[in-house]
Amino acid sequence: MRKFTKQHRLNLSESLKQTFLNGRTIPNKNFVEVDCLNCKKQFESPYWKIRQSKGKFCSKKCYLIYNYKKIKKCICKNCRKDFSIKLNDFNRGRGKFCSQDCAQKFMKKENHPNFKERKQKICPICKTEFLLPPGRFKKRITCSKTCYKIHLSDKMSGDKSNLWKGGLSFFPYPPKFNNSLKNRIRMRDKVCRLCGIKTEYRLCVHHINYDKNNLHSSNLISLCKICHIKTNNHREFWKGYFYERRNKAEDKSLEIPKVYAEYLYDEAVGSLDFGLSGCPAH
Numbered sequence: 001m002r003k004f005t006k007q008h009r010l011n012l013s014e015s016l017k018q019t020f021l022n023g024r025t026i027p028n029k030n031f032v033e034v035d036c037l038n039c040k041k042q043f044e045s046p047y048w049k050i051r052q053s054k055g056k057f058c059s060k061k062c063y064l065i066y067n068y069k070k071i072k073k074c075i076c077k078n079c080r081k082d083f084s085i086k087l088n089d090f091n092r093g094r095g096k097f098c099s100q101d102c103a104q105k106f107m108k109k110e111n112h113p114n115f116k117e118r119k120q121k122i123c124p125i126c127k128t129e130f131l132l133p134p135g136r137f138k139k140r141i142t143c144s145k146t147c148y149k150i151h152l153s154d155k156m157s158g159d160k161s162n163l164w165k166g167g168l169s170f171f172p173y174p175p176k177f178n179n180s181l182k183n184r185i186r187m188r189d190k191v192c193r194l195c196g197i198k199t200e201y202r203l204c205v206h207h208i209n210y211d212k213n214n215l216h217s218s219n220l221i222s223l224c225k226i227c228h229i230k231t232n233n234h235r236e237f238w239k240g241y242f243y244e245r246r247n248k249a250e251d252k253s254l255e256i257p258k259v260y261a262e263y264l265y266d267e268a269v270g271s272l273d274f275g276l277s278g279c280p281a282h
Contacts, residue, residue, distance in 0.1 A: 030046065030047040031044040031045065031046055031047065032044070032045055032046075032047055032050055033045075034050065034055060034056070036056070036057055036058040036062055037056050037057060037062075037066055038057060038058075038062035038063075038065055038066040039058065039062055041058055043058040070086060070087045070088075071084045071085065071086060071087065072084065072085055072086070072087050072090040072095060074090070074095040074096070076096075076097050076098040076099075076102055077096050077097060077102075077106055078097060078098075078102035078103070078105055078106040079098065079102055081098050083098040116133055116134055116135075117134075118131035118132060118133055119131065119132055119133075119134060119137050121137065121140075123141075123142050123143040123144075123147055124141065124142065124151065125142055125143075125147040125150050125151055126143065126147055128143055130143040163232075163233070168210075168212075171212060173212050174212065174213055174215065176215055177212070177215055181205075181215065181220075182205045184217075185205050185217070185220045185221070185222055186202070186203050186205070186222050188217075188222075189203070189221060189222035190222075191203075191222070192222060192223050192224040192227055193221045193222055193223060194223055194224075194227040194230075194231075195224065195226075195227055197224055199224050201224075201225070203222040203223060203224060204222070204223050204224070204225060204228040205220055205221070205222060205223075206220070206221050206222070206223045206228055206231060207219055207220065208220070208221060208238075208239060208242045208243065208246075209239060210235055210239075218246060221242065
């Protein structure tokens, strides 16, 4: 460390005293006399402030009085209250609202510059009238989400759906398809025969050829809930996929596929002829 002499310490203390002149804590002792812009009174301002175009006022009171002349009084368009704003901000197009909340309330609906007249429409479900902008008049059908769900259920249910199979889901399962048969299939497979996962919940028993009356053990496999939902669509593909896996097994039971079925699905979804002609009759 550098060692200071006595004389150097005395000079340093005198310079520090000057930094606290007029309540300023500035590590620079060079001051310049300047005239205040408001009261025209001379005062000492540090040189570094003048270089930064500061130090033009002798006190904060003079600063506020001088800048008050540059304030513009305005009236809020929403709440009609008087408020003041800087002249520079007023020249930039501001000063229309006293707060952001008033601006948001005023710019809703008809006062918005991009507002377009709404058209009336009648909900086909609850028969209530509601307003819509022109861009959404054709797309939107119902007045709310609850009505839209009812509309979809009416539109996509029964023979109107693209997955309609003649009402097979309404036919009951045979009495032999009971819990004892299901548990026997679950104990045989132990895991999901599509993804190979072990779940804490019960596995679903799936019919390979989607025939409820075919209760042969070779036609029943165990699937988890996620895989069972996947097999509801593209049924011809899943028939061929499970038949091919079964024919490869020696004991006529399905093996756990080494490759996940989605990989094969991407390859075979274009052509659903998955070798069904060679499948055994069930």
